[in-house]
Amino acid sequence: ALASASDGRVDRALAALDEARRLSAHKRDRFTECEQLKMESLVHFFAGDYEATLEAAGRALELAKEYGFPYEAAVNAHNMGEAHLRLGDYKKAFASLRYSYEMARDHGWETLQWANMRVLGFIDATRFGSKEGRDHVVQSNAFAEAHGFVWDLIQGRYYLAIIDQQRGDEDGARAALREILRLAADHGHSDYVRAAERALRALDSGSTIQLPG
Numbered sequence: 001a002l003a004s005a006s007d008g009r010v011d012r013a014l015a016a017l018d019e020a021r022r023l024s025a026h027k028r029d030r031f032t033e034c035e036q037l038k039m040e041s042l043v044h045f046f047a048g049d050y051e052a053t054l055e056a057a058g059r060a061l062e063l064a065k066e067y068g069f070p071y072e073a074a075v076n077a078h079n080m081g082e083a084h085l086r087l088g089d090y091k092k093a094f095a096s097l098r099y100s101y102e103m104a105r106d107h108g109w110e111t112l113q114w115a116n117m118r119v120l121g122f123i124d125a126t127r128f129g130s131k132e133g134r135d136h137v138v139q140s141n142a143f144a145e146a147h148g149f150v151w152d153l154i155q156g157r158y159y160l161a162i163i164d165q166q167r168g169d170e171d172g173a174r175a176a177l178r179e180i181l182r183l184a185a186d187h188g189h190s191d192y193v194r195a196a197e198r199a200l201r202a203l204d205s206g207s208t209i210q211l212p213g
Contacts, residue, residue: 001039005046006191013043030067034060038072041079046191053083071112074103078116085119086211090127094120114143115152122159126166134163150187154180155212158192161199162209174203 001020005013017040024032037060044052057076064072081096101116103109118140124133137159144152157176164172177196184192195212202209 001043005043006189008046008191010043010047013046017043030063031069031072034063034067034069034072034076037063038076038079041076041083045079045083050083050087054080057083070103070107071109074100074107074109074112077103078112078119081116081119085123090123094123097123110143111147111149111152114140118144118152118156118159122163125163129167134160134167137163150183151189154183154189154192157183158195158199158212161203162211165203165209170203173209174200177203 001013001016004010004016017036020036020039024036037056041053041056041060044050044056057079061073061076061080064070064076077096077100081093081100084090084093084096097116097120101113101120104113104116117136121130121133121136121140124130125137126133137156141153141156141160144150144156157180161173161176161180164170164176177200180192180196181200184190184196192212199209199212
């Protein structure tokens with residue numbers, strides 16, 4: 001489901017989710033229930049349906065809290081933060097991401113902690129012009145690169161391109177987008193190939209780079 005959604009094949013992704021539910025219906029367990037809702041939220045996220053993302057991730061978050069799955073709670077809170085960000089609700093985005101960050105920090109989940117720091121830094125940099133916010137994105141990217149987390153690095157460099165365009169550094173933004181094109185093409189992330197191509201066209205035409213899905 002996730003692979004199909006990330007490649008833009010939403011109908012196929014939803015069909016795979018339905019099949020997964022059918023296969024697990026005879027023997028339900030709490031973790032599978034949370035996992036399926038998380039996957040549903042991600043399918044909607046890649047489809048650009050952020051309201052549906054929030055609904056599924058919110059249900060997964062509440063179940064994770066009820067069932068005692070703190071990592072699942074933190075992941076779904078992060079996903080909700082990303083969805084709120086794309087809907088332009090920075091206050092709710094910050095609250096969700098901060099909750100996820102604190103959970104990750106307290107439990108020692110370093111990768112998730114840096115994933116939250118990347119988006120929190122982006123919000124600080126773009127909403128408040130914070131140099132510290134940009135530095136947090138750079139640091140998060142360094143962590144992703146050091147550990148070979150390509151998708152995280154691609155997202156982080158896209159965020160840097162938006163930040164640098166806003167700061168007037170069009171050369172820096174263009175360099176980041178060209179690096180994204182290379183990484184995304186090399187690793188099969190076609191969604192980010194398309195996003196980077198759109199962003200480069202926007203940059204060349206003097207338009208604002210938009211957030212990717």
